[in-house]
Amino acid sequence: MPIRKYKPTTPGRRNASVNTHAEVTKRTPEKSLLRPLNKKGGRNNQGKITVQGRGGGHKRRYRVIDFKRTKDDMAATVIGIEYDPNRSCHIALVEYEDGIRRYILAPVGIAPGDTVLSSKKAIEPNPGCCMPIEFIPTGLTLHAVEFEPGKGAKICRSAGVGARLTNREGQWATLVLPSGELRQVSIRCRATIGQVGNTDHQLVKLGKAGRNRWLGRRPKVRGMAMSHHDHPLGGGEGRSKGGREPASASGTKSKGGRTRQRGKASDARILRRRKSRRYGQLKL
Numbered sequence: 457m458p459i460r461k462y463k464p465t466t467p468g469r470r471n472a473s474v475n476t477h478a479e480v481t482k483r484t485p486e487k488s489l490l491r492p493l494n495k496k497g498g499r500n501n502q503g504k505i506t507v508q509g510r511g512g513g514h515k516r517r518y519r520v521i522d523f524k525r526t527k528d529d530m531a532a533t534v535i536g537i538e539y540d541p542n543r544s545c546h547i548a549l550v551e552y553e554d555g556i557r558r559y560i561l562a563p564v565g566i567a568p569g570d571t572v573l574s575s576k577k578a579i580e581p582n583p584g585c586c587m588p589i590e591f592i593p594t595g596l597t598l599h600a601v602e603f604e605p606g607k608g609a610k611i612c613r614s615a616g617v618g619a620r621l622t623n624r625e626g627q628w629a630t631l632v633l634p635s636g637e638l639r640q641v642s643i644r645c646r647a648t649i650g651q652v653g654n655t656d657h658q659l660v661k662l663g664k665a666g667r668n669r670w671l672g673r674r675p676k677v678r679g680m681a682m683s684h685h686d687h688p689l690g691g692g693e694g695r696s697k698g699g700r701e702p703a704s705a706s707g708t709k710s711k712g713g714r715t716r717q718r719g720k721a722s723d724a725r726i727l728r729r730r731k732s733r734r735y736g737q738l739k740l
Contacts, residue, residue: 458656462663472663479546479653481568482536486549488607489559493518493542495672508705513652516541522558523600523608525586525646530554534570535586536555537653539560540740544615545652548584560584561600561613563650575645583650588618589629590643594621601653602632602645611650615657628728636737638728 464470498510504536513634532550535557548562550572556696560572563583570717588605592598597618600609611633612619619631627641633645662668665675667704684691685703704709710713712735729738 457657461490468502468664468666470663471661472667473661475654475656475660475661477539477546477654478714479537479562482538482549485517485538485555486559489520489549490551491518491520505567506706507675511674512669512684514541518542519547519559521547522560524606524615525560525600525648527552527556527558528575529573529577531571532558532575534566534568534572537566543613544657545654546615560683562653563599563648564653564655564684565650566653568631577650581649584648584715586646587650588644589641589647590624592647592649592672594623596649597651598647599650600648601641603641603733605642605644605646607662609646612652615652617646617652621647628725635730636728640725640726640727648673661676679703 458476459473460476462469462596482498493516495513498505498507505525509740530552531551535549535551537546537548538559546562547559548566549557550560551557565583570584572582572586573579574586575688576588579585579587581587581596582593586600589598589601597620599612599618600618602608603610604672621634622630622632624630624643627643629645631639631641633639635671636723644676647729650651678685679689680697682690682696682705684698688707692698701709703709712732732738
């Protein structure tokens with residue numbers, strides 16, 4: 457049972473659940489692929505807070521993930537599936553025939569002893585195998601998809617997600633993203649076969665505020681409760697919003713406001729925008 461629910465023995469245990477990480481087979485990380493991860497606390501290089509609600513949390517080390525998959529036509533054996541504190545999905549440690557070890561995102565169905573492959577040519581579309589989209593059969597679910605050829609995977613990297621390849625037309629392939637967006641990417645972009653693993657991640661309920669603090673998430677303060685120096689909705693006598701639409705501390709519109717920059721070159725590649733829970737199908 458991947459999700460374990462607790463009995464309400466205390467207020468913090470009521471409605472709380474944890475992921476048992478049943479797919480994980482390797483407990484200790486590969487030392488050669490670890491890097492130090494310094495805490496920023498939501499601050500930039502000038503010491504100014506640019507991201508609200510960050511700070512604290514458990515000490516972590518970064519696992520170097522191979523998002524480019526450039527070791528072509530060399531089989532790699534899966535040594536084990538590991539937990540990664542820096543992302544929602546699990547990662548797989550693979551060893552190539554020349555002895556080099558690397559981390560990749562662990563898709564659904566992969567297990568220790570399996571063989572994965574990456575190539576510039578057409579190969580067998582097994583889970584964990586990587587190749588250009590022009591050689592992938594339509595209808596398959598993909599993850600770790602590149603936006604630009606050779607730049608490394610940028611989309612569909614979190615737990616349980618996957619993009620469906622619907623068709624190819626000329627130099628462009630059409631993908632249905634998890635958000636519902638219909639988008640074109642170059643057929644020369646690489647993608648990995650399968651759905652990202654740890655699909656039960658979204659079912660976990662933290663249950664208490666302390667678990668948020670362990671993850672480095674600080675309490676949220678309403679903008680209306682702040683000073684007008686700190687938030688666009690702050691200040692004024694009583695509970696006044698200042699006569700403007702909801703926004704973040706930096707002034708970015710929230711609750712459905714358009715945040716994408718107009719006139720971007722990639723606008724032509726978006727065939728249908730994502731679906732919003734509040735407003736339904738968004739317009740281009």
